[in-house]
Amino acid sequence: xxxxxxxxxxxxxxxxxxxxxxxxxxxxxxxxxxxxxxxxxxxxxxxxxxxxxxxxxxxxxxxxxxxxxxxxxxxxxxxxxxxxxxxxxxxxxxxxxxxxxxxxxxxxxxxxxxxxxxxxxxxxxxxxxxxxxxxxxxxxxxxxxxxxxxxxxxxxxxxxxxxxxxxxxxxxxxxxxxxxxxxxxxxxxxxxxxxxxxxxxxxxxxxxxxxxxxxxxxxxxxxxxxxxxxxxxxxxxxxxxxxxxxxxxxxxxxxxxxxxxxxxxxxxxxxxxxxxxxxxxxxxxxxxxxxxxxxxxxxxxxxxxxxxxxxxxxxxxxxxxxxxxxxx
Amino acid sequence: xxxxxxxxxxxxxxxxxxxxxxxxxxxxxxxxxxxxxxxxxxxxxxxxxxxxxxxxxxxxxxxxxxxxxxxxxxxxxxxxxxxxxxxxxxxxxxxxxxxxxxxxxxxxxxxxxxxxxxxxxxxxxxxxxxxxxxxxxxxxxxxxxxxxxxxxxxxxxxxxxxxxxxxxxxxxxxxxxxxxxxxxxxxxxxxxxxxxxxxxxxxxxxxxxxxxxxxxxxxxxxxxxxxxxxxxxxxxxxxxxxxxxxxxxxxxxxxxxxxxxxxxxxxxxxxxxxxxxxxxxxxxxxxxxxxxxxxxxxxxxxxxxxxxxxxxxxxxxxxxxxxxxxxxxxxxxxxxxxxxxxxxxxxxxxxxxxxxxxxxxxxxxxxxxxxxxxxxxxxxxxxxxxxxxxxxxxxxxxxxxxxxxxxxxxxxxxxxxxxxxxxxxxxxxxxxxxxxxxxxxxxxxxxxxxxxxxxxxxxxxxxxxxxxxxxxxxxxxxxxxxxxxxxxxxxxxxxxxxxxxxxxxxxxxxxxxxxxxxxxxxxxxxxxxxxxxxxxxxxxxxxxxxxxxxxxxxxx
Numbered sequence: 101x102x103x104x105x106x107x108x109x110x111x112x113x114x115x116x117x118x119x120x121x122x123x124x125x126x127x128x129x130x131x132x133x134x135x136x137x138x139x140x141x142x143x144x145x146x147x148x149x150x151x152x153x154x155x156x157x158x159x160x161x162x163x164x165x166x167x168x169x170x171x172x173x174x175x176x177x178x179x180x181x182x183x184x185x186x187x188x189x190x191x192x193x194x195x196x197x198x199x200x201x202x203x204x205x206x207x208x209x210x211x212x213x214x215x216x217x218x219x220x221x222x223x224x225x226x227x228x229x230x231x232x233x234x235x236x237x238x239x240x241x242x243x244x245x246x247x248x249x250x251x252x253x254x255x256x257x258x259x260x261x262x263x264x265x266x267x268x269x270x271x272x273x274x275x276x277x278x279x280x281x282x283x284x285x286x287x288x289x290x291x292x293x294x295x296x297x298x299x300x301x302x303x304x305x306x307x308x309x310x311x312x313x314x315x316x317x318x319x320x321x322x323x324x325x326x327x328x329x330x331x332x333x334x335x336x337x338x339x340x341x342x343x344x345x346x347x348x349x350x351x352x353x354x355x356x357x358x359x360x361x362x363x364x365x366x367x368x369x370x371x372x373x374x375x376x377x378x379x380x381x382x383x384x385x386x387x388x389x390x391x392x393x394x395x396x397x398x399x400x401x402x403x404x405x406x407x408x409x410x411x412x413x414x415x416x417x418x419x420x421x422x423x424x425x426x427x428x
Numbered sequence: 429x430x431x432x433x434x435x436x437x438x439x440x441x442x443x444x445x446x447x448x449x450x451x452x453x454x455x456x457x458x459x460x461x462x463x464x465x466x467x468x469x470x471x472x473x474x475x476x477x478x479x480x481x482x483x484x485x486x487x488x489x490x491x492x493x494x495x496x497x498x499x500x501x502x503x504x505x506x507x508x509x510x511x512x513x514x515x516x517x518x519x520x521x522x523x524x525x526x527x528x529x530x531x532x533x534x535x536x537x538x539x540x541x542x543x544x545x546x547x548x549x550x551x552x553x554x555x556x557x558x559x560x561x562x563x564x565x566x567x568x569x570x571x572x573x574x575x576x577x578x579x580x581x582x583x584x585x586x587x588x589x590x591x592x593x594x595x596x597x598x599x600x601x602x603x604x605x606x607x608x609x610x611x612x613x614x615x616x617x618x619x620x621x622x623x624x625x626x627x628x629x630x631x632x633x634x635x636x637x638x639x640x641x642x643x644x645x646x647x648x649x650x651x652x653x654x655x656x657x658x659x660x661x662x663x664x665x666x667x668x669x670x671x672x673x674x675x676x677x678x679x680x681x682x683x684x685x686x687x688x689x690x691x692x693x694x695x696x697x698x699x700x701x702x703x704x705x706x707x708x709x710x711x712x713x714x715x716x717x718x719x720x721x722x723x724x725x726x727x728x729x730x731x732x733x734x735x736x737x738x739x740x741x742x743x744x745x746x747x748x749x750x751x752x753x754x755x756x757x758x759x760x761x762x763x764x765x766x767x768x769x770x771x772x773x774x775x776x777x778x779x780x781x782x783x784x785x786x787x788x789x790x791x792x793x794x795x796x797x798x799x800x801x802x803x804x805x806x807x808x809x810x811x812x813x814x815x816x817x818x819x820x821x822x823x824x825x826x827x828x829x830x831x832x833x834x835x836x837x838x839x840x841x842x843x844x845x846x847x848x849x850x851x852x853x854x855x856x857x858x859x860x861x862x863x864x865x866x867x868x869x870x871x872x873x874x875x876x877x878x879x880x881x882x883x884x885x886x887x888x889x890x891x892x893x894x895x896x897x898x899x900x901x902x903x904x905x906x907x908x909x910x911x912x913x914x915x916x917x918x919x920x921x922x923x924x925x926x927x928x929x930x931x932x933x934x935x936x937x938x939x940x941x942x943x944x945x946x947x948x949x950x951x952x953x954x955x956x957x958x959x960x961x962x963x964x965x966x967x968x969x970x971x972x973x974x975x976x977x978x979x980x981x982x983x984x
Contacts, residue, residue, distance in 0.1 A: 104838070104839060104840070104841065104983075104984075105835070105838035105839045106839070107839075110896075110900065111900075156813070158812075191816065191819075191820050210511075210802050210803055210804045210805075211508075211803040211804060211805055211806045212806070214654040214657060214658060217654060218654075232810075233810075234809075234810040234812060234813045235807075235808060235809045235810055235813050236652075236653065236806070236807070236808045237806075237807045237808075238653075238805065238806045238807070239804070239805045240802075240803070240804040240805060242511075242804050243509065243804045243805045247941070250939055250940075250941065253939060254935055254936065254939035254940065257935050257939065258931070258932045258935045258936075261931045261932070261935060262928050262931060262932070265927060265928055265931060266928070269924055302941070302943060302944055303872060303943050303944065303947075305944065306872065306936060306940065306943065306944040306947045306948070309932050309935065309936050310879065310932070310936075310947075310951070312932050313928065313929040313931075313932035313933060313951075314883070314929070316925075316928040316929070316932070317883070317886070317925040317926070317928060317929050318925075320921065320924045320925045320928055321890065321921050321924075321925055323924075324920055324921040324924055324925075325921070328917075348897070349893075351893055351896075352889050352890055352893045355839065355885075355889045355893070356882075356883070356885070356886040356889050358835060359832045359835055359836070359881075359882045359883075359885050359886075359889075360879070360882030360883055360886075361882070362828060362831040362832055362835060362882065363828035363829075363831070363832055363878045363879060363881045363882035364828075364878070364879065364882060366824045366825075366827040366828035366831060366878070367824040367825075367828060367875060367878050369824075370820060370823045370824040370827055371820050371821060371823075371824040371874075371875065371878075372816060372817055372820030372821070372824075372871075374501070374813075374817055374820075374871055375871050375872060375875055378872060378875060378943075379875060382875075382879065
């Protein structure tokens with residue numbers, strides 16, 4: 101017998117509904133908490149969505165960066181809301197100090213004017229004469245307004261397209277379950293961004309859509325097996341068929357999440373700071389997406405109940421069975 | 429399922445081979461790029477320098493030489509999104525109508541009474557007539573000057589919308605004419621921007637129209653968006669006007685056919701000019717940087733024949749008077765006419781630096797923009813940052829690939845090796861397709877490829893897990909049967925799972941802009957190639973291996 105790495109034993113028989121009150125309740129709590137976080141703390145919107153300018157500067161110096169000096173150098177320019185942060189990355193040289201400066205959109209101009217940028221650079225030279233601007237990005241209020249709508253539309257369109265497809269391929273209960281899982285994933289990911297105040301920009305929307313694609317991929321694999329087993333075990337209660345299906349696909353779920361996370365974590369660590377937020381969103385989304393395909397999607401399907409050959413539903417297929425509540 | 433017909437085997441191998449061959453140039457990126465640049469230069473009919481000839485010889489002509497375009501975030505460069513203020517053109521059009529209407533209406537002065545132009549919004553011509561009861565008559569006369577629109581979409585519509593209000597005629601461009609005008613304005617603007625950027629000699633700029641009134645400009649290798657902005661953001665409308673007087677009050681009342689403009693280099697000095705120019709920049713045939721008699725930078729120009737004659741006559745009649753050279757509503761100089769300037773050439777002085785003179789000459793040669801532009805968005809990425817990003821992306825991709833391969837082989841043994849080979853082919857196919865369609869690889873695109881590595885093995889995992897199950901379910905199952913069943917049963921899951929992912933990727937591509945689209949392209953291609961490699965390539969490997977080894981029992 102050759103050696104095989106097995107993260108999941110050959111035959112598992114977990115009862116995924118055993119703690120359904122806890123797990124499903126946890127999901128509901130996470131979604132609600134995320135909504136509250138977004139409403140209370142708000143999102144740290146990047147310039148893509150609110151207009152403004154980001155300037156990335158580099159200086160070769162061994163001594164630590166004094167953000168205060170940067171701030172006081174730029175203050176006389178009277179540019180309104182200015183946010184200065186230092187960027188850290190394992191790829192940087194020891195004497196490479198990178199700072200990003202975010203400036204709000206200036207009144208009466210769309211993109212930053214050449215002389216504003218020249219003034220900023222000149223002021224910064226007083227902090228360190230070797231400072232150079234390595235990248236700038238400037239977006240006017242007009243475009244950022246359009247981008248917000250584009251972002252919202254694209255997420256809604258993706259959800260709608262998936263809903264219709266699953267409906268066509270499976271039954272409507274499945275598509276409700278799948279979409280509930282998707283909404284869960286997106287909300288919880290956005291919630292994390294609100295909690296840690298990580299910059300939320302256009303690339304995060306791309307990450308969200310990728311999470312949608314990934315999460316639905318996971319969910320569909322479980323559903324596909326469920327569909328097969330429903331035909332195979334006509335008499336088995338729906339709950340048990342679901343458990344069996346998740347158990348049968350568990351090793352695949354873990355394997356795929358494993359390889360995807362391996363790839364993403366190498367990007368997260370080594371891919372540079374430019375795409376770090378984007379990769380972070382995807383990494384987090386893969387974890388949440390895997391969780392939701394096991395614990396959220398099918399619970400909803402069970403909750404609605406499936407019409408199996410127009411038979412009368414077994415009372416044990418009700419969600420939050422009495423015995424569960426008693427034992428948990 | 430283990431038996432793949434010969435023609436299918438050959439077809440799969442051919443696709444894989446083509447993929448590898450077309451992906452190969454990307455491994456020798458710089459060499460191939462040098463070769464392509466040299467070939468492009470030769471095609472333009474330029475004679476090649478020895479270096480270029482060496483570069484051309486550095487990559488054989490018979491091999492494919494399509495390479496992936498590196499996005500600005502990987503190569504460094506500048507990107508600008510400009511909005512053309514198309515409405516500005518209406519004003520000039522409408523202003524030019526006034527003399528014509530005045531003439532037509534004045535011919536009927538007996539019935540209409542006095543005729544005056546009133547101040548109105550830009551792009552609107554308001555004419556007041558003395559006898560309010562004759563307004564219908566005036567409208568009739570005005571309508572005789574209204575021509576049909578000369579565009580395909582505006583058939584049957586008039587160019588002007590003429591309405592009345594009391595004793596006033598209100599004349600503006602009709603909607604159909606506005607649309608046709610906008611289209612012409614955009615075409616012209618694109619052309620002028622292209623000429624200016626080409627003249628500045630950067631490599632392969634991308635200049636495309638976006639939506640109704642926007643232009644997206646990408647210039648790889650440009651050191652800053654600001655420089656490009658100055659180059660293309662200048663309208664460069666040059667006119668030569670008669671000077672009526674000077675003033676220190678910018679709000680001084682001037683006649684309706686006069687305008688007051690500031691001096692470019694003297695603060696507080698304003699010129700009152702005749703608003704009808706003697707000649708304009710459109711009449712120039714050439715402009716180049718030069719020096720004036722004192723050795724200061726200047727721009728030498730030459731007029732076409734008719735403008736040369738006009739200018740010659742004007743100077744002859746106005747010796748001793750100043751005339752103004754106006755650039756974009758600023759008077760750059762107002763020399764006094766010393767003598768009759770015949771021959772239609774001259775120089776423009778105005779305290780230029782050498783660079784300013786060079787730029788102005790370039791702008792005048794390329795022509796003026798029909799309307800000014802507003803920049804809505806700009807991005808500049810320094811080449812060093814781009815190089816760092818590529819290095820980081822390569823490193824992350826390499827490490828990710830190694831981790832995935834180790835994980836797959838540890839989990840599935842020989843089959844894991846097959847899946848890893850398929851993964852390598854998969855990446856090659858992604859690069860081949862990107863190169864051939866001329867797609868652009870961006871940093872998010874690299875992320876898309878790395879993500880594909882993670883998910884590409886998914887289809888294989890689905891199949892392998894199924895095979896394992898079949899082996900468990902059927903006591904003493906024949907290995908061949910298990911493999912066949914595994915492929916068969918995993919198919920529906922593979923298809924459903926990938927169609928949904930594909931849908932989201934398509935939406936990303938269609939609605940996405942910039943970084944999102946860059947990611948969507950590689951992600952989309954990655955989905956297609958990974959399904960192909962999982963369903964066909966690994967299966968081919970398995971079937972070849974099975975035919976050779978005939979394993980008695982399968983350990984997976």
